[in-house]
Amino acid sequence: MALAQLTSTRSTAVPTDGVTLLVYAPYGTDLELTGYPGDARTTVSQHPLVANLARVAACGVHVFALVDLVDEGTCLVEFRANRRTPSFTTRWKQQMEAMQPLRGLIRYACEKRPGTRLVLGLEGHGAGYLPEIDLNVLTAEQVTNHGEYEWHMGQESSAPVLPMGSPVLPMGSPVLPMGSPVLPTSRVPLSTWALGQAIRDGLKDETDRLGVLLFNNCFNMSVEVLHTVAPLAEFAGGFANYNFFTAGEAYALAFEALKAAGGRADTQQLATWLVQANGVVLRAKSHHPTVGSVIKLSRLPLIVRRLDALAKALIRALTSGDKQHHVDVALKIREAIRGAQQYDTHLPVRLEAPDELTDLGSFATVLSNFPENAAEVQPAAQALARALKGIKVYGDSGNPWMAPEVHWDFSRAELSMNVFLPDPGLHGLWDWRAPFYLQPDADTRVPAVQPHVIDFLKKTAWVDFIIEYHRHQPFKGLRPARIPGCPRFDRAQPPV
Incomplete structure (x- = not known):
């Protein structure tokens, strides 16, 4: 043949x-x-x-x-x-x-x-x-800043918290100077x-x-x-x-x-x-x-440029007034995130916040009618939605076997790909990857916990948007580090 x-x-x-x-x-x-x-x-x-x-x-x-x-x-x-x-x-x-x-x-x-x-x-x-982490650098001395910080396990969602307050940047993002000591055990x-x-x-x-x-x-x-x-x-x-x-x-x-x-x-x-x-x-x-x-x-270059433009427009929407204005706009963005398709990263598997992967196409579609800074946000969102059009091949609906009481619906035509959007519901609890994701200059720091940072984080305003979105939300802790499993093609039929 x-x-x-x-x-x-x-x-x-x-x-x-x-x-x-x-x-x-x-x-x-x-x-x-x-x-x-x-x-x-x-x-x-x-x-x-x-x-x-x-x-x-x-x-x-x-x-x-x-x-x-x-x-x-x-x-x-x-x-x-x-x-x-x-x-x-x-x-x-x-x-x-x-x-x-x-x-x-x-x-x-x-x-x-x-x-x-x-x-x-x-x-x-x-x-x-997933961040590139040099575990040889991420030592006990580094994660405690040579004893300056002490880590304890908190009660809320089993998240590690800092009793003396989080060593955060002024805008409130959980960017720890030494990186996160909470890493997947597997x-x-x-x-x-x-x-x-x-x-x-x-x-x-x-x-x-x-x-x-x-x-x-x-x-x-x-x-x-x-x-x-x-x-x-x-x-x-x-x-x-x-x-x-x-x-x-x-x-x-x-x-x-x-x-x-x-x-x-x-x-x-x-x-x-x-x-x-x-x-x-x-x-x-x-x-x-x-x-x-x-x-x-x-x-991808066009998609990322348009995502960058949307992120900048959202930042201007957040920062165009006083603190109360900022809080009000952040809550409207939270509603837009909730209106977008979420993908599961946390149990129970309900495809809703606090899942920390958001569908980019549906998020852009929801923001196409966003009322704040509408002259910038709406056309930026519409341009991003157009750039993502036609990527979805199929989307099924049904009850997943590992949670038969839950219904997953992937029928929306605008679905495309996910983007990392930690703590989408503004609860103050962050995915373990967030401290790494929010440091686009980490490869220039000493010691280089992250010896390499992807270009997406370096060259777009997406990180700046996430930080600005959370500016007035107190940091409570990091969610336990967990790599989602790969559910197998299960042989048993779940109850209907």
Whole structure:
């Protein structure tokens, strides 16, 4: 059978011959993903992901997967196009949350299959924006400023609070000079900066080769993440809320659609097939509602410029009067946030504040009629809404199996991607990432708790807006650090 072909929509793209699928599967910290679809631990060769990748290879596609399971060595799985039998090579045990394994996988594929178009699928857990933190610098001395601050666990939402008052900046944002001592106790996925750097280093000067980047995990259809990877791929697909684990079945369905189309398609079509296939698999099971999106990554600079303009207009709306005016406008912004689609980051999973990921398209739509500083805010919001139009591919509604009493509805046409908006309800309780997110100059400070800060935070007024929005809200504490899990494709039907 001939090799599958994937053409670029870029007029300047270098022609390629053949397609190579790369899958990065860091399941080594999760027993459910390791033992899927049952509860027993398994080997890499027995994992259903490998069986689904064999279906991809049968469609005339080369496949490389780096798979890490609990209590198993990290394994490189390779399929030649049109062959269902893989080779397995141990890569010992890799630190999959570091950038080196992903960088190595991409570089290896570039060298082993030169001249092919690349498709990269990222598996495992996702969280949207994640800071790059140097844990070697984040010592006890630093988090207490050499004993000046003392941290205690408070009662409200189990949030850490400072009894003597928060060491905050004058405007009230919880920007701690030494960084936050509250970090996830489990290993986290790649930071947003490290993800972009790993792809960049792996591709070297071959960025035209990465046609599709699929975030096949939770929350990574995120403006911060997409802006970071925008120069490195042509299209991205992903899911702004939770996605449910299906062990690569969406890859198989999408590439079988490519085969059915005569083995030829462009990058936009394949990205759409990949996202749609995820919805097909989950819809057939029921009780797994998700929302999927696809975007041409060259759109991100315009989207971010328009978000920057909206942030500046909202800041001027807040600061155009006295303190009472500021408080009144902040409350109106809070209502706009509540009117936008929220994505779950906190239990219970009700898609409402205090969830700290807000859909950018629905937020812009709600603000299109905002009454304060209307001459600036409304056109800025409308321009952002136009820039985000058409990104959503599908949005399902239903009762998720892990909370059957809750209804998730992703039917709004304007849904697009999420943005980190901590403490949206002005409760004074902040996501653990907030102290890092709100320090866009952190890479210039000594010691550099954050040695690298993504460009989105450095080059937009979004951080300034968040700080201004919270100016008169007292800081109470940080929410316990938690990376949202990746709910598996559950086998049991919940009660209706």
